[in-house]
Amino acid sequence: MNNEKKKFWLYIAPFIIGFTLFTLGPMLASIYLSFTRYDVLTSAEWIGIGNYTSLFQNDRFWTLFGNTLYYVFIGVPINVVASLIVALVLYRNIPAISFFRTTFYLPSIFGGVAILILWNYMLAPGFQGENVGVINALLAMVGIDGPGWLSDPNWAKPAIIMTQLWGVGGNMLILLPALASVPQDQLEAADIDGASSIRKFFSVVIPQISPSLFFMLTMGMINTFKMFNEPMILPGADRQWTDTLMVHLYSNAFENYRMGYASALAWVMFVIIMFFTLIQLGLGKKWVHYE
């Protein structure tokens, strides 16, 4: 082996070692575990597809799968549309634009627990004018009797989606350069053809920014399938209203030590995410416009 090849291996060695130890090994172990009953204290017992059948027979799995799909197929598109609206308002260089852009971007850097705890209080529905969170207090100011949010089965999931909308700044930042790259000559050509603003938007702007929209939808979907912090910190009055598959995995593995069942769930989630990602990629070919 010559010197250059040796150096190549030397420098990339950390990745190879890390991949083997923390990804490949665990993945193989995870497949094995998913066919066993394992509670950490006693040794793993082979039970074949037992975990998979009990998973599919578990009502809680189906409920939480439904919740997860709700966040993915209602929450993510709402988020993308909202970030598009914000980006459309903010992409021109109007006076004070950097102040506005910063204001909208700022909340998206506040990930983590602190902000979700605060949302929990902002969403407090209140009772007879006491303990009213800011959201319902504002709604009351305009004469709306706000919903119970997390204490109402119909509003718990929308409440969580609402908290995520506060973070549209991250997606906005992807869309701003995309909007700026829409060719002026195409817009002018459309003007000459007498196209209306709406027509221009759907026939020129949307196709031009479709790769960014597609990226946001796909990444949003993959990340939302793994959603964990929101239902943990902003649980509905009944956790079945808000919990996701990731919470199910966490509580089975790390609260009840059902490692085999949780591993089976991890692989089922993997297949679900792959399935929807492939559909997404297939659909993307139809509407995403690449140069």
Place this chain on the structure above:
Amino acid sequence: MNNKQIKNLKEISVLPLKVKLLIALKYGFLIGLTIVFLIPLVWTLSGSFKPSGRIFTLPIQWIPATFHWENYANLLDRFPFFRFALNSLVLVGFNMVFTIISSLLVAYGFARFRHPWNQKLFIFVLATMMIPPQVTLIPQFLIFSKLGWVDSYLPLIVPNLFGNAFNIFLMRQFIMGIPRSLDESAYMDGANSFKILTKIIVPLCMPVIITIGVFTFNSNWNDFMGPLIYLSTQAKYPLQLALYTLDAGRQGITDFGMLFAASIVALIPPMFLFVFLQKHVMAGIKIGGSIKG
């Protein structure tokens, strides 16, 4: 939609009335939306200066009648705030250093050394980004518990010694943009490959190193699931996990004013970083955005 860019207010004054109205409407919408976006922050900030009983009363008192600084003082007395913040900083610090160094080494290997497998292995690195973390979560936990590392920071730090696919990608792209002639002239002067890395590549890579540093800081500062799984001793909790346990209903503490103050303080480091490194972060996101888009 009017296609002319409006650069200053003087230009607006010569526009026809209809366009002026449109601009007014747009600004009205923008200002309204901005207020909606700022309300949560303003409400929390004002709540952090109120006694617990006054936070949730109607109508909202935006500016507290008297400022109750004791909410912030209580953080230090009743809640070992510095301890938790220090824990967070230790975790964040190690992870930033380890992620940057390991990703840099691997990226340098891919960017500068010829090998028939170079391309294929690099595509493989990218493909590993598709592996969902939940399928490795449980066996990793079992490995770390066999090693006796549970309830220590090791499981939260050690995996970062081995590079992270996305960071490797960003750095490799950046290094590829640095002319090879710089390496070669250093080589002529007798520098070995490691010296070339530290003396030539690293200084030129500063923008991407800062971007990755900021991303790593934020994701580790905000990490919740990792510490939740691995840490059980409260004195070892990072700030976010400590806040979670402090949150009312979980330990029966209902000092909302203090909780609000704690949450506000937890938001300061990412905000601080954003304000000072805004340009770099935006540039880094553009790099990321263009390859993703």
